[in-house]
Amino acid sequence: MTLNRRHLLQGGAVAAIAPALGSASGFSIIASANAQAGGPAWRHGLSLFGDLKYSADFKRFDYVNPDAPKGGMARQISLGTFDNFNIAVSGVKGSIAPAVGLTYETLMERAQDEVATEYGLLAEAAQHPDDFAWVTYRLRKEARWHDGKPVTPEDVIFSIEMLKKLSPMYASYYRHVAKTEKIGEREVKFTFESPGNRELPHIVGELVVLPKHYWDGTDSQGRKRDISQTTLEPPLGSGPYRIKEFVAGRSVKLERVKDYWGANLPVQVGHNNFDELRFEFFRDNVVALEAFKADQADWIAENSAKQWATAYEFPAVAEKRVVKEEFPVSDSGRMQAFVPNLRRDQFKDARVRQALNFAFDFEEMNKQLFFGQYSRINSYFQGTELACSGLPEGQELAILETVRDKVPADVFTKAYQNPVGGNPDAVRTNLRESARLLKEAGFEVKDRKLVDTAGKPVTIEILVEDPSTERIALFFKPSLERIGVTASIRVVDDAQFENRKRNFDFDMIVDVWPESLSPGNEQREYWGSQAADVSGSRNTIGIKNPAVDALIDKVIFAKDRAELVAATRALDRVLLWNFYVVPQFTYGFTRYARWDRFSHAELPKYARSGLPSLWWYDAEKAARIGKKS
Numbered sequence: 001m002t003l004n005r006r007h008l009l010q011g012g013a014v015a016a017i018a019p020a021l022g023s024a025s026g027f028s029i030i031a032s033a034n035a036q037a038g039g040p041a042w043r044h045g046l047s048l049f050g051d052l053k054y055s056a057d058f059k060r061f062d063y064v065n066p067d068a069p070k071g072g073m074a075r076q077i078s079l080g081t082f083d084n085f086n087i088a089v090s091g092v093k094g095s096i097a098p099a100v101g102l103t104y105e106t107l108m109e110r111a112q113d114e115v116a117t118e119y120g121l122l123a124e125a126a127q128h129p130d131d132f133a134w135v136t137y138r139l140r141k142e143a144r145w146h147d148g149k150p151v152t153p154e155d156v157i158f159s160i161e162m163l164k165k166l167s168p169m170y171a172s173y174y175r176h177v178a179k180t181e182k183i184g185e186r187e188v189k190f191t192f193e194s195p196g197n198r199e200l201p202h203i204v205g206e207l208v209v210l211p212k213h214y215w216d217g218t219d220s221q222g223r224k225r226d227i228s229q230t231t232l233e234p235p236l237g238s239g240p241y242r243i244k245e246f247v248a249g250r251s252v253k254l255e256r257v258k259d260y261w262g263a264n265l266p267v268q269v270g271h272n273n274f275d276e277l278r279f280e281f282f283r284d285n286v287v288a289l290e291a292f293k294a295d296q297a298d299w300i301a302e303n304s305a306k307q308w309a310t311a312y313e314f315p316a317v318a319e320k321r322v323v324k325e326e327f328p329v330s331d332s333g334r335m336q337a338f339v340p341n342l343r344r345d346q347f348k349d350a351r352v353r354q355a356l357n358f359a360f361d362f363e364e365m366n367k368q369l370f371f372g373q374y375s376r377i378n379s380y381f382q383g384t385e386l387a388c389s390g391l392p393e394g395q396e397l398a399i400l401e402t403v404r405d406k407v408p409a410d411v412f413t414k415a416y417q418n419p420v421g422g423n424p425d426a427v428r429t430n431l432r433e434s435a436r437l438l439k440e441a442g443f444e445v446k447d448r449k450l451v452d453t454a455g456k457p458v459t460i461e462i463l464v465e466d467p468s469t470e471r472i473a474l475f476f477k478p479s480l481e482r483i484g485v486t487a488s489i490r491v492v493d494d495a496q497f498e499n500r501k502r503n504f505d506f507d508m509i510v511d512v513w514p515e516s517l518s519p520g521n522e523q524r525e526y527w528g529s530q531a532a533d534v535s536g537s538r539n540t541i542g543i544k545n546p547a548v549d550a551l552i553d554k555v556i557f558a559k560d561r562a563e564l565v566a567a568t569r570a571l572d573r574v575l576l577w578n579f580y581v582v583p584q585f586t587y588g589f590t591r592y593a594r595w596d597r598f599s600h601a602e603l604p605k606y607a608r609s610g611l612p613s614l615w616w617y618d619a620e621k622a623a624r625i626g627k628k629s
Contacts, residue, residue, distance in 0.1 A: 042125040042138065046108065046202050048116035048518055049561065054266070063113050063604035064270025064614065070256070072617025073276040074598070075298045077288045079466070080494045081249040081281050084230040087208060088166045092502070092536050094230035095494060099252040099279045102272075103237030107137050107156070108205030109267040112331075112614075113604035116518045118205050119267050122151055122238065128201045132192070135201035139186040144261040145211050145238050153182035158212035160190075162227050168536040172525040174207075176200060196557055199520040211236050238262075240272035252279045270601070273616035284467050292593065299594035299611060304468055305370035308591050316595075321625040323596045326589040331606035333384035333515040335377060337581035338462070338476065340508050342542035346458055350408070351441040353579040358434035359479040360582050363422025369475060374585035376418050380572050381515050382586050388569040388576070390415050395566035399554055400573070406547035408577045416576040418583060434483050450484030459486040463506040465497035472510065472584070502536045510584070511540050519568055523552045527575065541580050548574060597622035 044056040060066050084094030087104070108118035108126075120126075123137040143151035157180045163170035164177075177200070179191040190204050214236040215227045225231070234243035240262070241254040254277040262268050280297055282288035285304060292300040293314055302308045308324075316322040340347040340356065347353060362376045379387030392400050392412065400411060419430045435445070442453050450458040460480060462473040473489045480487040492500070500506055513526050522538075524531060529544040531537035551571040558564035590608050599618040603610045 040127040040129050042127045044125055045111075045117065045119040046126060046205060047114065047118075048198065048202055049114075052117060052119075053111065053114050054119065058119075058266050060266050060269035061111060061113065061604075063601060063607070065601040065616070066270050068270055068273045068601075068616040069619075070273055070616075071275050072597075072619070072622075073278060074274045074612050074615075074617070075278045075280060075296070076612070077292065077297045077300050078279045078281050079285060079288065080283070082252070083232065083249060083495075085233065085235050085243070086227065086229070086231050088162050088210065088227050089230060090167070092167060095498070097246075097252050097279070099241075099243065099254055099277065100235060102241040102254060102277065103235055103239045103243065104208050104210070105237070105239045105262070106206050106208055112607040112610075115606065116202070116516070118202065121262065121265065121267055122209055123205070126201065126205065131195035132198050132201055133195035134189055134191040135204055136183065136187055136189040137205070138184075139188070140262075141186060142261055143238060145214070145236055146242055146257060147214075147236060149211070149213060151209060151238055152212075153184075153186065153188035155209055155212045156180070156188045156207065157182065158215070159210040160207055162210065162215075163208070166228055168531075168534050169525060169538065172528075172531060172534070172537065173203065173521055175524075176521070177204065197521075198559075199556060203521060209238070211238075240268065241277060244276070250281050253277070254279075271613045274612060277612060286467065295595060298597065299592055301609075302591040302593060305373040305587070309371045309373070312593060317593075321596055322593055324591075324593045325609075326591050327603070327609045328589055329383065329608060331517065331608065333379070333381045333386065333517075334512060334586060335380040335382065335515070335581070336510070336512045336584045336586065337377070338473075338508055338584065339511045339541055339581050340460075341504060341506055341540075342544075342580070343504055344507060346452065346460075349441045350579050351437040352443070353582075355434040355437040355441075355483065356480070357579060357582045358419045358430045358437070359483050360419075360476060361421035361427055361430070361479060362418070362585060363420060364427070365472070365475050366585065367422070369471065370585070374587050377583040377586050378416065378418055378576075380513070380575050381519070381568060383588060384515065384517055386515070386517075386519065386565060386568040386572065388416065388573040392570065392573060395563065396569045396573075399551070399567055399570045402554075403547040403550050403574070406545075406550075407574050411573055411577045416573065431479075431482055438483065445484040448484060449486065457486050458484070459488070459507070461488050461490050461507045463490050463492065463497065463500060463509050465492060465494055469510050501540060504535075504540065504542065509540065511581075513538065518564065520556050523555055523571070524549075527571075528552055543575075543578075543580060545574075545578065548578075596625055 045052045078098055080095060082095045082097035084096050085100050087096060087100055090096035105122050107121060107123040109121040111117045111119060122139060122143050124140045125138045126135055128135040139151055145151060160174060160177060160180050164174050176193045176197060177190050178193045181189050183189045192200050215225050218224055219233055232248055240257055240260045242257055244253045244255040246252040256272060256275050288300060289307060289311055291297055312324055340353055342348060366372055366374050381387045421427045421430055438450065443450055452458060464470045464473050470489060470491055477487045477489060501509060525538045527539060527543045527548050529549050531539040532542050532544050551567060551574060554567035555564060555571055558567050592609055597618060598615045600610055600615045603614065607614060
């Protein structure tokens with residue numbers, strides 16, 4: 001997973017820029033070319049896995065339709081709200097409008113039929129030495145902002161400096177970029193803290209570039225702009241779309257830039273086919289679905305198994321004017337879980353956290369709430385080859401031996417698996433084991449209440465922000481109470497939830513960590529000790545574990561794919577055996593329903609739905625199903 005602007009919106013309009021921090025991590029960025037007289041060879045693309053699929057003179061990606069018609073509007077649904085168009089503070093202040101992603105561009109653009117491969121967008125070429133100590137990007141001379149001014153090295157330097165300064169997530173992601181400097185009219189060089197990290201040249205290519213002259217200037221009322229603050233002033237971008245109009249918190253409409261400078265670039269041909277993209281914001285998915293049924297939106301991403309199974313029996317579906325479709329997820333994995341806050345004393349003992357897992361009856365939840373559609377998550381890298389299984393062996397075992405004295409002994413002797421419930425006998429067995437673990441950790445039950453060694457009752461407040469998460473928490477609550485925990489659910493709005501999550505002000509939340517097929521620097525942000533005390537970091541758990549830190553370094557500095565896989569599996573195993581979270585569930589597809597007025601070429605392996613970038617408005621289909629409401 002990358003910061004790629006298009007990838008952020010691939011799952012529909014619900015994605016946000018800052019939380020999409022991930023990595024396309026580190027190994028062979030094309031077999032390093034022989035040094036030339038002027039230094040390392042310039043490359044039109046970078047790959048972390050080996051050779052590039054597309055040559056320097058390629059005209060377009062194989063999976064696009066170069067003759068896709070341009071026109072029409074696509075109306076998308078976004079859950080939540082927004083009060084900010086400034087991505088520099090999106091992880092710290094305000095709720096960012098996801099539509100902003102299409103107004104900006106990155107140095108490079110991800111190919112959706114290759115893993116961890118990118119080609120020039122704002123940059124036409126890159127060069128780096130064999131030891132990956134630095135990378136230089138050469139900007140395209142034709143790259144322009146929407147006001148006609150050129151994109152410059154000064155813009156690139158300004159962008160990385162401001163993003164690192166203002167966003168904890170960007171600061172972590174680019175923490176090893178020690179210096180950024182202009183070395184030519186269109187060349188900018190990134191020097192890294194140390195050599196050997198093969199990922200760094202690649203992730204620098206994911207940098208979202210912001211216009212320095214815009215932020216140095218004044219707004220329409222003559223006020224000095226301040227990039228450290230939220231704003232609803234439509235941003236100046238360089239991308240294929242610009243904000244046309246908006247209603248704060250409710251809707252954003254983008255228009256395609258008619259004279260977009262990059263329309264004929266190989267990485268852009270066949271994309272950006274809609275004249276307008278409209279984002280409608282809804283507080284919850286139930287209301288959003290009713291709007292979709294009324295043809296107030298063109299498609300909806302459905303995350304509720306119950307709604308997918310029961311809520312789409314309306315005439316337009318029967319008449320095939322609305323199409324239900326599932327797209328396989330093959331480009332990433334995930335961990336989704338109940339997250340106990342390790343900063344709270346009651347969760348510091350791993351046996352307590354393991355006891356919470358034994359109390360969670362996933363199988364019954366799956367049957368009652370999800371129509372049996374989901375499977376239990378058994379890995380922090382669920383759905384990828386990076387997930388550990390069985391007992392460690394080979395290179396993975398060798399890596400684990402380096403931290404043997406810092407990890408649970410079971411890492412080496414037992415294959416991890418979650419407790420299995422689903423019937424009364426299994427549930428009773430699991431609850432007895434939960435009670436045993438709690439007693440062993442020094443807790444006991446008095447008057448049907450679990451208390452600590454000081455006689456203080458154990459209470460857990462599960463903080464949630466939406467009805468779907470509340471539903472899951474409400475199912476877990478009685479199980480917690482059966483082991484003596486005083487459990488409660490607190491529902492707050494998006495803004496309050498984000499503030500409390502950012503400041504680690506919670507007992508327990510539900511959190512999700514998306515994982516790319518090639519993890520790297522973002523693992524420090526997820527599980528690293530340093531991130532545990534940084535407000536706004538993704539280490540919401542509060543992990544501070546030297547073994548985890550050491551294994552993260554093994555992942556980041558892996559020398560080849562085999563070592564990366566082994567190191568990631570080792571990291572996964574250690575995270576699991578520390579019982580940091582209560583894993584929830586996953587589904588190997590994304591679900592979409594859409595009004596049948598669009599078409600697409602054959603979707604590449606790593607595109608999921610491809611919405612909206614690989615689709616186009618089909619006037620013939622639209623005529624058959626009738627006009628929009």
